[in-house]
Amino acid sequence: MRSFYTFVLSIILLSAGTVHSQVPGKVEQLSDAQIQEFIQKSQASGLSEAQIEQLALQRGYTQQDVIKMRDRIAKLKAGQTKTSSSQSAETETSRKQTEAVAEKAPTVVAKQQSTSKTEAEDNTTQTKEVFGSSFFRNATLSFEPNLRIATPKNYSLGPEDELNVEIFGSSVQSYKLKVSPEGSIRIENSGPILVNGLTIEEAKAKIASRLRQLYSMPGIGINVTLGNVRSIKVTITGEVVRPGSYTISSLATVFNAIYQSGGPTANGSFRLIQLRRNNKLIRTIDLYDFLLKGDEKDNVGLRDQDVLVFPDYQARVELNGEIRRPLIFEIKEGETLKDVFQFAGGFTDQAYTATITVRRNTSKELKILNIQQDFFGSFIPQNGDRFTVGTILDRYENRVQIAGAVFRPGEYALDESIGTLKQLIQKAEGVRGDAFLDRIFIRREKENLDVENISVDLGKVLRGEIEDVKLQRQDFVTIKSIEELREKYTVSIGGAVSNGGNFEYTENMTLSDLVTLAGGFAEGAVSSRIEVSRRIKQEDTTAKSKANVQVFTLSIDKDLKITSQEKAFTLQPYDVIYVRTDPAYEAQKLVEIVGEVNYPGNYAIERKDERLVDLIKRAGGLKDKAFLKAARFYRQGELVAVDLERIMKNPGSKDNLRLEDKDRLLIPQKDELVRIAGGVLNPATVNYQDNSLEKYIAQAGGFTDQAIRKKVYVTYANGRTNTTKQVLGFKSYPKIEPGATINVPIEDTTIQRRMEPAERIAVFSLIGSLLIATGSVLASVLRN
Known part of the structure; x- marks a missing residue:
């Protein structure tokens, strides 16, 4: 792993420096061939991991780039031959592991290709995954042997192993001794020492005996450890994804080799893997013990020339339904249905376990078996059985x-x-x-x-x-x-109370209780004239009554104090209560006057017959610059056209409107401008000169072609309008006053269009025909 990390950083460094011209700027753009080239060059870089990483960060690369490159190399290694080596010059006890696939004979390669094809075909027809197969597809797992552990006691020395021999005490000396192909080591001034097949402890005792003969001095101690380990060759064959010969570390175990080979194929067995040594079956390996329990009893060490054989599976069954792992499981002879359910992790919470349905293949057709729960431990599954675990019923038995x-x-x-x-x-x-x-x-x-x-x-x-x-x-x-x-009992109250509405009826509720629940009396309420209307129940449908509602008029204490007479009248469900308001009580009504008066502002209406002239008098009268013709009067926000000048001259006229709540009167100063808008060539605002409309139209450039002259109208400053009139065929335009707006309507040109040439020809032809016909008639009349 140390060398792997060095390669990652080296690639980033090289991509930024030595081979920058050949490498794209992003890690994702590197090809597999470039990665292989950089791995080789990184071995000769001579830089430590820290130095490579520091240089990469200085050149603008991030730690994420390092992680991305590590993923690329991991994927590349997962799909091709693995070769890794590591060697440290800082310690004399380093170990070296070499993992490489030896060259295969053409027949072996052909077998691998055939196996891969068969596996692909099986995967297309297989509906479920075989338990354990996902373990070998996980690219993040690594089953490389640990080279930093103490040498196993049962490790057998062989050629290419390296021994570190240290002599301490009265004499200090150290040796690095490699086991020769003949299985021996040689110490200076001594003959060869045969250590082939010996354990470390046995080799230590034999070497110590020889050294004591050379150094016949008391107080000498000897320590023997294993340095670099040798490589061994293991052959993996049978129904395996990548069969062939593998060169691996002598510390490697069975699981290391199985993982490198990619595991069983679709037809390979997970539970009957054979470890053969010297043409003898040494051990049968069951991967289920490791996958389900983490049991490594079969993870034994490998030796040179060992052979791992993946036979075809003997029997598989399929589990469906309410099971924790609904997969395909391999079974061995003698295992029961109970064992299979244990492989699958047991049932889900909703599993119906009273009876399990089995679909079994016969020599001719399919058949169904129902297995009772009591027979799970004795039922022997057969190859191809499909078990379905149903769901419990959505009902209760008790x-x-x-x-x-x-x-x-x-x-x-x-x-x-x-x-x-x-x-x-x-x-x-x-x-x-x-x-x-x-x-x-x-x-x-x-x-x-x-x-x-x-x-x-x-x-x-x-x-x-x-x-x-x-x-x-x-x-x-x-x-x-x-x-x-029954219908929900309620009573309701309205009128002069703070919060009227419906209230829940309770027994013995009085009128004062309800008024209190409604927030008490509002201002102006009359407590001596409260009206209660009550339903009349008629049990006899044939009886004829003059009324179906009974009305009571009651009086209660204004301050809602409890009195002795209160219980004399209690409410009943669905009573409707209304509290009247004092007819003499009325809230203030305000009107507003603004503009050219001496005291503008809001005024309360004193009398019901108060009018516009009265309001102007209360506001202190008009100022000198008041322009009555432009006065505007608003009621409820809507403009009402009034002639205030005429009203002031004749206060008794009907135009002197009676004031109402929220009325607003605006009296502006004189406006000396006239505005011309609409169908004129130059809409404008000009000074007032006289009352002639034609002059103002001329100042605006005259009418446009689309102007509708006979519909010209004027809006005066007070909101009134006046339109153009026809008198004996002549137009009579309205008079202009200061502050007026002249409005010239425009024709809707969207509905007009030019006649096509053919249409014009047709019209002219029709007119010509009519003229000719008319001339003929006149000529005939004159002749007669």
Whole structure:
């Protein structure tokens, strides 16, 4: 992993420096060939990991670039031959691992291609995943052997292993000794020492014995450790994704080799993998023990020339439905259905386990088997069996329910303590005081799943007057309250109260109580003349009554104090109360006058017959610059045209309007301008000169072609309008006053269009024909 990290940083450095001209700027743009080239060059860079990383960061690369490159290399390594090596010059006890796939014979390569093709074909027809196959597809996992652990006690030395021998005490000396192909090591001044096949402890004792013969001095200690380890060759064959010969570390185990090979193919076995040594079966490996329990008893060490064989699977079964891992599982001889369910992690919470359905292949067709729960431990599955675990029914075997006017409504178990209606009510803490006992309902599900309703007089059941009702599974008891069976009782109040509206009726409610609930009397309320209207109930429909409402006029204390006479009249449900207002009481009504008066502002209407002239007098009269012809009067925000000049001259005229609440009178100064708008060539605003409209039209450049001259109208400053009139065929335009606006309407040109040439020719032809016909008629008349 150390060398791998160095390669990642080296690639980033090289992409930014030495081969910058050949490498794109982004890590994603590097090709696989470039990555391979950079891996080779990084080995000769001579820089430490820290130095490479620092240089990469200085050149603008981020830590995310390092992570991206690591992912690229991981994916590249997962799809091709792996070669990794690491060697440290800082310590004498480093170990070296070489993992490379040896060259395969053409027949082996052909077999691998055939196997891959077969696997692809199987995957297209397989509907479910085989348990364990996802383990080998995880590119983030690494099953490389740990090279930094202590040398295993049972490790057997062999050629290419390196031993570190240290002599300490009265003499200090150290040796790095590599085991020769003949299995021996050689110490200076000594003959070869055969260590092939020995453990470290055995080799240590043998080397110590030889060194003590050379150094015949007391107090000498000897330590022997394993340095660089040798490589071994392991062959993996059979139904495996990547078969072939692998050169791996002598510390590698079975699981290391299996993971490098990609695991079993679609037809390969996960549970019968054979480890063969010297043409003898050493161990049968079951990956399920490791995948399910983490048991590494089969993860034994490998030796040179070991062979791993992946045979075809013997039997597989498929699990569907309410199971935690609905996958395909491989089974071995003697395993039961219970074992298969354990492989799958057991059932889900909603699993129906009373009976399991099995679809089994026969020599001719399919057949169905139903396995009872008691036989799970004895039923032997067969190859191709498909087990389906159903879902429990959405129903209860012992539930009854109660709702309504009881203290604890809900669900209850139908058991020894609850078997009847009376017992169920006792479990529900009894009925409430407002319960309607004369008729309750039991909703019952019949055997054909139809629903029937059973009515019961609960009062008689509780008193023991009739027999108790026996309950059945799925019964639903409903007890209505008295309030639910009648219309909600309310009373309403309106008029001179603060917050009128509908209120809930309560027994013994008085008129003062309701007024208090409504926030008390409003200003101007008359407490001595309160009207109450009450419904008249007529039980006899044949009786004829003159009225269906009875009206009372009552008086209560103005301050809502409790009096002795208060209880003499109590309200009844649906009474409607109205509190009258004193006819002499009225809130202030305000009008506003602004502009050219001496005291503008808001004024309260003193009398009901107060008028415009009165308001001007109360405002201190008009100022010298007041222009009465332009006075504007607004009522409820709408402009009302008034001639204030004529009103001031004749206050008794009908134009002198009576004032109302929120009226507004605006008296401006004289406006010396006249505005011309609409169908003129140059709409403008000009000084007032005289009352001739034609002069102002001329000042605006005259009428346009689209102007409608006969509909010209004038809007005066006070809001009145005057239109053009026709007198004996002549137009009589309205007079102009200061502040007026001349409006010239324009024709809607969107509905007009030019006649096409053909249309004009047709019109001219028609006119010509009419003239000729007319001339002929006149000539005939003259001749006669």
